[in-house]
Amino acid sequence: MASLKKEITLIGGIGQMSTTLLGTGLFMVPAIAATIANQDLLWAWWFLILAVCPIAMTFAALGKRYPNAGGASYFVKMAFGPRLEKAIALLFISVIPVGVPAAVAIAGGFAQQLLPSALASPVIAQLLIVALLMAVNLAGSKSSSRLQTAIALGIVLLIGLFLYKGDISGYDVAPHNLTAIEPSTIGPAIAVMFWCFVGIEAFAHMGEEFKNPERDYPIAILVGCLLAGIAYYLFSVVVLKHHAYGTPQLNTTSVPFLANKLFGSQATWLISIMGFLACFATINLYTQSLSRMLWSLAREYKPNSKMAELSRQGVPATATISVGIVIALACVFGHYSGLDIELFLTLANGIFVVIYLFAMWSAVRLLQGVGRYIAMLALALCLVVFFFIGIVMSYAVIVLVLLWLVIPKFTSPA
Template identity: 80%
Template sequence: MASLKKDITLIGGIGQMSTTLLGTGLFMVPAIAANIAGKDLLWAWWMLIIAVCPIAMTFAALGKRFPNAGGASYFVKQAFGSRLEKSVALLFISVIPVGVPAAIAIAGGFAQQLLPSFLATPIVSQLLIVALLMVVNFAGSKSSSRLQTAIALGILALVGLFLWKGEVNSYDSVPHHLASIDMGNIGNAIAVMFWCFVGIEAFAHMGEEFKRPDRDYPIAILVGCLLAGAVYYSFSVVVLKHNAYGTPELNTTSVPYLANLLFGAKANWIISLMGFLACFATINLYTQSLSRMIWSLAREYKPESSLAALSTRGVPSKATAIVGITLALSCVFGQLSGIDIEIFLTLANGIFVVIYLFAMWSAVRLLEGTGKVLAMIAMALCMIVFVFIGLAMAYAVIMLGLIWVAIPKFQARKTHATKQ
């Protein structure tokens, strides 16, 4: 049976994990959440980061015990069998035409500021990003992890500059007035802020490619989550101090607004570059994860097919090409249809919450002792987020139901065709 190359180091894993979580969220979520929670935003971050710890630790424990390119669906298989594994895997793959193109559209908006005028159109910039994704992914996971580590260092430096120029002090950095906080607003803010920690499930697909998965994979998840949480918290402090929120337009342009306020208009190109790189880092890992999910299914159930083959660099080339073509077509459709990006993001968010929920449920069945207790806490937290998201979960639940019903029918037809 073919195996992926073990090229990812601890530092590279931390870089991949942290940049995946930062991505598009850094440029929207702190200001949107501040608009909801106001001065209580810092309390919301503390609560969310504490809540995410059991989820991250559970993913770390599962990945250490079951390092596999199938990620969350492989964990589900160990706990519940192959039918639910396929359902969760296909649910994750269904994010290709909705979630990733939305992130590409956001990255394309930054890229347009950097491209020459004849290329600075939405559809061209997005297709160029897809092409760049294919170049990076075909180069192998080692090159990809190095790139994302460099991006992570760049984001840390940028947020450090915002803190310095924003004259943030120790008083600004800690939450106040615990007795008067509004838990309703904090809960609504956390439902939005959970987007910042969507990505742990994608990183689960990379466990098989770590040089030392038993040691480095859990550390990469935990350190990456804490590092991303610290960056989000620090930037939120700057947003609050300089009131970079309050209107729909300002909520989505808080980073350029702060850059112009603190550094002047000449710094806008740096923000555009870092915005593009941060978004690209997230999209890159999802592209890797999706291709490995397709490859993992082929390796498990149809190992003789060309989808299960690897290139000389250890890359699932055909699966990667399928993801790339689907992304390109989805970007074109998104532009021509004029569907709002927020709709795509909402649909994708529901899918991720369902995958988290099943991964945590699997951990309850697979882990023992402290690991089982943490998994139960994590599962309860995922249920709370599920409730907060509300009707937006309908798409993911319906998709999972349709896939669950379709799998045995598809298998029956395949068996019948084989007999004939």
């Protein structure tokens, strides 16, 4: 049976994990959450980071014990059987036409600033990004992890420059007035901020490609989440101090606003480059994860199909190209249909929360000792986020129920 190449190192894994979490969220979420929670935003980050810790620890424990390209769906299979595994796998795959094109559209907005005028239309920019995704993914996971590590270093440097030019002091960094926190705003803010830690489930698909998964995979998840959390927190401090939030337009342009205020208009090109790279890093890992999900299902249930084959670079080429085609078609449809990007992101967020819920539930059944208790806490925290998001969760729930009903029970081939 074909196996993926084990090429991802610890440093490469940390780079992939952190850039996946920082991606599109850094350019929207701190300002949107600040508009909701105002000065309570810093406390909200403390609460969320503490809440994410058991979730990250549980994914790390599962990945260490069950390193598989199937990711969360494989964990579900081990806990609940193949029928629910396929439902969760297809639920994750259903993100392709909603979540990924939304991220591509955001990246395309930055890319348009860098392209010559003849190519600077939204559709062309997005299709060029899809083509670049294909090139990077087909080159192999080693090249991809190196690229993402370089992007991670660039994002850290950029945030450091914002802190330096923003004249941030220790007083600005520390949260204040714990007793004056407004619970009615903290909850909705955390529900929005949870988007920043969507990506752990995608990284779960990469466990099989680590050189030393038992040692490096858990460390990559935990360190990557910690670095991303610190980066979001510190950037939120800059957003609060310089009031780069408060209106829908300012919320979506907070980074260019801060760059213009702190560095001048000459920094526009730098923000466009970093914005594009940060968004690309997120899309890149999701493209990898989705292609490996398709390949994993084919390897298990249709091992003789083209989808189950690997290229000379050890890449599931057919699955990768299939994902790229769907993304390209969804980008074209999204542009010409005029559907709102925020709608796509909201629908995708609900899908991710459901996947997190089932992954944590699986861990409760699969893990023992302290790990099981941490998984129980993580499951409870995911349920809290589920209810915070509210009615939007109905889309993901309905899709999962439909998938469960239409997927017959089946067994693996002998």
